[in-house]
Amino acid sequence: MxxxxxxxxxxxxxxxxxxxxxxxxxxxxxxxPKKTTLENEFSYNNETTPIGSVVYTKDDASGIYTFYISPTEGLIDLDAMLLADDYILIATNTPTGDIDLTGKDNSLVYKNVKISSETAANVQNSALSLLLTSQTTVKLSLDAAMTSGETLKAEYNGLCIFYKSEAxxxxxxxxxxxxxxxxxxxxxxxxxxxxxxxxxxxxxxxxxxxxxxxxxxxxxxxxxxxxxxxxxxxxxxxxxxxxxxxxxxxxxxxxxxxxxxxxxxxxxxxxxxxxxxxxxxxxxxxxxxxxxxxxxxxxxx
Structure with a gap:
């Protein structure tokens, strides 16, 4: 069958x-409209880069969603995303709006910006809104900074790929x-x-x-x-x-x-x-x- x-x-x-x-x-x-802020882009330490691909997964057992946000265009599965190895990683169990990255089961990692409950003491600010508007579209707004001086900002409203290993x-x-x-x-x-x-x-x-x-x-x-x-x-x-x-x-x-x-x-x-x-x-x-x-x-x- x-x-x-x-x-x-x-x-x-x-x-x-x-x-x-x-x-x-x-x-x-x-x-x-004329651009006034980031537009489907992210900025790391004030260096702006276009967002090319967004792939996400969901762990059915834990309910955790993991988002991979990459400047590389055309990535449509997790294997390609991991091979590119240039992504912002965001994990959360509530992709429904404002997210406390220092809360339980939430985290963000990109280069020297590492935010989670374990690293909360090293975080200056971590404002994140992440909303799955459909299975294939996501809206993201991020403004994060570490006490060591690293900053990471992102704005995105567009296509995302839901990847599952059986696909x-x-x-x-x-x-x-x-x-x-x-x-x-x-x-x-x-x-x-x-x-x-x-x-x-x-x-x-x-x-x-x-x-x-x-x-x-x-x-x-x-x-x-x-x-x-x-x-x-x-x-x-x-x-x-x-x-x-x-x-x-x-x-x-x-x-x-x-x-x-x-x-x-x-x-x-x-x-x-x-x-x-x-x-x-x-x-x-x-x-x-x-x-x-x-x-x-x-x-x-």
């Missing part, structure tokens, strides 16, 4: 689009029905904004709305390319998650996979870099997402 795991797996997804692009106006000016890589889910390909104009960063959509089942369009006609998957990608006046150049290459609208990036908030079960839809965010490649008259979009709907060792083709 096939065992079903409690953790949703990581699935590969491949979309195939036509090369045609349509111009449309963008609802987003691409500039975003396995799912088979490829092929989406070969192009829904749309829009050029949405240039951002204030100077990049061109593209919105792409593919599905694996038939769909209907009603004005600006698109609906799947039967149970299946669709993927939407909001990506940015520094192609200047050559906006008709179809985006290709590897795109990393960012909210700064830079070259070869995608915007996580508007990039996701949707599963329609025939009556309701579930949205699942992209969990890794996106690769767009062209071969002849075919464009392939490859990435991964956490399938919150079909958990366990399911196969999609």
């Amino acid at each position: 096939k065992k079903l795991y409690s953790l949703c797996m990581l699935f590969s997804v491949m979309g195939i689009c036509s090369h045609s692009l349509t111009s449309c106006s963008s609802d987003d000016d691409g500039g975003g 396995e890589q799912g088979d490829a889910l092929k989406m070969d029905k192009p829904m749309f390909g829009y050029w949405r104009g240039q951002t204030t960063s100077g990049t061109n904004n593209y919105l792409l959509g593919v599905a694996n089942v038939d769909f209907v369009t009603q004005g600006t709305n698109i609906a799947l006609k039967e149970p299946g998957y669709a993927m939407i990608l909001d990506c940015y390319l520094d192609s200047g006046d050559e906006w008709k150049t179809y985006p290709s290459g590897t795109f990393t998650e960012s909210n700064k609208f830079g070259d070869h990036t995608y915007f996580d908030t508007n990039s996701f996979v949707v599963y329609f079960d025939g009556s309701a839809s579930t949205t699942m965010h992209v969990s890794s870099d996106v690769t767009i490649s062209r071969e002849g008259n075919t464009t392939k979009i490859s990435t991964t997402f956490i399938d919150n709907v079909r958990c366990g060792p399911c196969r999609h083709v």
Whole structure:
């Protein structure tokens, strides 16, 4: 009998689009609010570094959540995180808001910043708010300092990967029905904004709305390319998650996979870099997402 795991797996997804692009106006000016503090970054002794990946685990026996926050992009499992060995480690049994790092079962370790109940005498301050807003998103705010002078600050609001040792890589889910390909104009960063959509089942369009006609998957990608006046150049290459609208990036908030079960839809965010490649008259979009709907060792083709 096939065992079903409690953790949703990581699935590969491949979309195939036509090369045609349509111009449309963008609802987003691409500039975003001006930065006043850390933004998905951490600062160690006043040296600021972007946060590239967040992975967390949960020990079912103790109820302890362990978060690994790394500057390395594209880490989607614990083995890769441990191999990078450049992470902030936070352990707690209450990822629900404000956390006392000097309290029982709570701790933080990064280089010379080590905060726990055992090291409380060496801590000057340790303000931490950590909230799991969903299984795949987390909001973090940290302001810590040691009596020896080391400081560590962090702000993050975005994707996280829930890793469990039973998790396995799912088979490829092929989406070969192009829904749309829009050029949405240039951002204030100077990049061109593209919105792409593919599905694996038939769909209907009603004005600006698109609906799947039967149970299946669709993927939407909001990506940015520094192609200047050559906006008709179809985006290709590897795109990393960012909210700064830079070259070869995608915007996580508007990039996701949707599963329609025939009556309701579930949205699942992209969990890794996106690769767009062209071969002849075919464009392939490859990435991964956490399938919150079909958990366990399911196969999609």
